[in-house]
Amino acid sequence: MSLFALGLNHHTAPLAVRERMTFLPESLPDALGELTRARPVQEAAILSTCNRTELYCATNDPDSALDWMAQYHRIGAQELAPYIYRLEHQQAVRHVFRVASGLDSMVLGEPQILGQMKQAVRLAEGAGTLGALLHTLFQRSFAVAKEVRSTTAIGANIVSMAAAAVHLSERIFGSLSGQRVLCVGAGEMMELCAAHFAGCTPREMVIANRTLDRAQALASRFERSDLKVGAIRLDELGERLAEFDIVLSCTASPLPIIGLGMVERALKQRRHRPIVMVDLAVPRDIEGEVDKLGDVFLYTVDDLAQIVDSGLEARQAAVVEAQAIIDARVANFLQWVQAREAVPAIRALRGHAEDMRAAELDRALRAIARGESPERVLDTLSRNLTNKLLHGPTRMLNEAPPQAREQIEGLVKRLFPQHGGDA
Structure with a gap:
């Protein structure tokens, strides 16, 4: 049984492919159960974010x-094949440690990925698909991420x-x-997003959500004397969209919630005043055809990647330090795996030795009960144990x-250094 990291990410696959491979959080427990029942997979966890879908598993x-x-x-x-990577054993471990530390993120060093990985682990634990190998791998990855963030820039x-x-938005509107x-x-x-835009004190800000209570709760956090923040239900989008100059969207909907027709109607009501639309969801919340409308500036997560490279040079200097930490921790984890693989053989060896000890002890006790000299019985016991223990290596x-x-x-000589002259 080997450890694998299988999947695709923003390095290997465009958004149009990534959005087809996402798992909704609520579907993951059933999906993991289906995988481990239907396929020869002993342990499994799935990390699904805007920028990656990865399956970590123990399988042959x-x-x-x-x-x-x-x-x-x-x-x-x-x-799917052109976009998929398959990493095994040492490469898989290094990859997981890099992901947890933010070294493989679209925004180098971003911290959100660690929380997303922890959620993936909780879901796998709840599904019963996390065994000792993956559990230890993830706990080590969290420790590595903490070390990287606390000791590098x-x-x-x-x-x-x-x-x-x-x-x-400022580029379009000033x-x-x-x-x-x-x-x-x-x-x-x-x-x-709400926190960043609230800091710019727009004319108005509104939160739309399927659950109105949750939208109101978020809105109340940013309401202040110089900023009006409201809340609406998602089903009000069609009739309210025309009111807004900037639309940001990131839901877990498997299908677009803002379609071409809805935006066309909004533009007509706005008399074609421009709208900035930022779609941060994967799968996308806004239909791609909206980008063809002349008065809409539509951006996706991949478009934003070109902007978030600001400050990248300083962080890249820290990558070398971070990678050195990761390499050392990968070696430690592989040593643990190697020791774990030796456990059955060690258990069998000690069991065999214990059987021999018990048999010789029983024989010695019966000899003493018959009145034989204790010194002679102990001498025979020690000789018999020595001969039996060394019979295999001698042969x-x-x-x-x-x-x-x-x-x-x-x-x-390594097993018996005192007798091999290497002590």
């Missing part, structure tokens, strides 16, 4: 796991996606003080072919 058949991923999303394996000078959205902003969704990303040395004898002699 990674091809079967990849086939399952393709079938689950109704994508042909051949169609990998997280310094980060320009977040939310800050990039502000920058794009000052945001006269603009109305709509935030669609009430998750972590929209909370960050191996005597019967070893010449080409293998040197290797076996070296092993014996």
Whole structure:
């Protein structure tokens, strides 16, 4: 059984492919259960974000796991193949540590990925698909991420996606003080966006969400004397969209919630005044055809990546330090795996020795009960144990072919250093 990291990310696949491979958080427990029941996969966890979908698993058949991923999303394996990477053992461990530390993120050093990975672990634990191997891997990855962030500058000078959205809006409108902003969704990303835009004091800001209570709760956090913040339900989008100059969206909807027709109607009501639309969701919340409208400036997560490179040079200098930490921790983890793999053999060896000890002790006690000299019984006991314990190594040395004898002699010296002269 080997450890694998299988998947695709923003380095290997465009947004149009990534959005077809996403897993909704609420679907992950059932998906993991289906995978481990239907395929020869002993342990599994899935990390699905805007920029990556990765399956971490313990299996001897990674091809079967990849086939399952393709079938689950109704994508042909051949169609998916150009975008997929398959990392095994040491490469997989290094990759997981890099992901947790933010070294593989679209925004180098961004901290959100660690929380997303922890959520993936909780879901796998709840599904019962996390065994000792993956559990230890993830706990080590969290420790590595903490060490990297506390001892390097990998997280310094980060320009977040939310800050990039502000920058794009200012590029179109200049000052945001006269603009109305709509935030669609009430998750972590929209909370960050709301915080950044609230700092620019727009004319008005509104939170739209399926659950009105959650939208109102988020809105109340940013309401102040110089900023009006409201809340609406998602089903009000169609009739309210025309009011807003800037629309940010990031929901977990599997299908677009803002379509071409809805935007066309809004533009008509606005008399074709421009709208900035920033779609931070994967799968996308806004239909791609909207980008063809002349008065809409539509940006996706991949578009924002060009802006968030600000401050990258300083963080890249920290990558070398971070990678050195990761390499050392990868070696430590592989040592643990190697020791774990030796446990069955060690258990069998000690069990065999215990059986011999118990048999010789029983024989010695019966001899003493018959009145034999304790000194003689103990001498016989020690000799018998010595002979039995050394019978295997002695026979191996005597019967070893010449080409293998040197290797076996070296092993014996390592096993019994006092007698091999290497103590």
